[in-house]
Amino acid sequence: MTPFTVLGASGYIGSRLVAHLQGQGHTVLAPARDNAGLFSQPLGHVLYCVGLTADFRSRPFDTVEAHVGLLAEVLRRAQFDSLLYLSSTRVYMGAASTDEEAPLSVVPGDPSYLYNLSKLAGESLCHASGRSGVRVARLSNVVGPGMDAQAGNLVADLVHQAQQGAMLLRSHPESAKDYIHIDDVVHWLPRIALGGRSVTYNVASGRQTTHGQWLQWLSEHYASSFEVQEGAPLQRFAPISVARLQAEFGVMARPVWGDGRWRWPVQTQTAGRYP
Template sequence: MNWTVLGASGAIGRRLVGYLRQTGHVVYTPERGDPGVWTRPLGHVIYAIGLTADFRQRPFETVQAHVSLLAELLQRADFDSLLYLSSTRVYGRATSGSEDAPLTVLAQDPSDLYNLSKLMGESLCLHGGRSGVRIARLSNVVGGDDAESDNFVPSLLRAAQSGHIELKTAEESTKDYIHIDDVVELLQRIAVGGQHRVYNVASGQQLRHANWTHRLAALTGCSVGTAPGAALQQFVPIDTTRIRTEFGYTPRPALSVLDSMPASTPQVSP
């Protein structure tokens, strides 16, 4: 089977390309500006282009990544299917984490630029007139080789290895995390045979910040503190009924990504 992965240099894209090739598929990974995107059959497309932690400082690039190139692909490209990677961040102001829940955004909030651009991308996928187009809303993906990322778990790992974690949000804050190996397996299945247009790709399980910090402290011997006035952040639980029912999905434990951590951090002499 022929695949095209757009955004193959990112953490999810790299892992997905490796998984597809290991399972016998042919994978095309065009770089930015590659004219082959417009001149060759692309097979099954995974649209993994996106900005995450730095989107607030790069608003125009965020819209270009999440909307502009997608719009051109939907109009011009030759593909069998296209799976657009969105995010469960779009539930940030919602009261339900179901794929069909009404969603609210606030244009005055710079953090909502991300949600607005992802939702515009989703809307193009749903109403652009092309068949075989689906959406995967990814939760907080852990694992892979994104050690330098500014996202929460990679930042914790670096802090633990330095000897001390200082949380900026309360230990009882919660999020849904999904193992990257679950992600790549689900994306392949959704892209080729998904019966719905929109899927939450999440574990369906809420983990507290304390779950991560306590495990890291036990593994590395690091100390843990919380910044004064740290806010409590609790996100709506993500509904995974659709992937559990359709694909028989059972999540890997997200905390298992810490199993390769060193036994302890080096001790610094006084």
């Protein structure tokens, strides 16, 4: 059995990691952030999942504390064999490339960039810490059963609407992002933590999924109608490079839906419409 510590175990990714690792027979600690024992006992392999998502704009100080402040204390004081810091592919906003070594751009005056800046500060701290076994995983948009509709996630919001019988998409249906299923994430992250040869990894599918595809699929599963808000903006995000992940670990993301991965009954489709 391999000892792991999951920080941020109450969150969507962290809680699924705990369940997955325990199911594999590993010993898992899931201490609270203010647990005094965090710095007085060996932590084994640390998976740092602490972070804010949708509410980072209204909680700037909490965002920095989660992404940088606590991380600094763990890197400085904790006893661990390795540490994997969960960052985000959002850091590629405005970049010319999405490979892990690409130069990145930031706009400090834009409140939306606080998330990116704090994640990059956390990444930089990992690189500068001088601790061995410290790595970074830049996660794409993670989806799967049990998402919180209040988390600001497009798919979680659409799922919630579909459960009510009608969906309204407020972005153009050809808008597209890279989505990765939680099942792949919880399988890949421990492998990166234990055996990654590089320092930074994109954890993504390498495929673009359009918002229109989500509408169609969810309508089939929930017999939900749907429509698109007139004049909805088109949002384009660059495809995420997964060459490093595939070269080192030979993994390939499965489709974000299908094969019973969402454990929802398929129902008769109800037609939707685009304006």
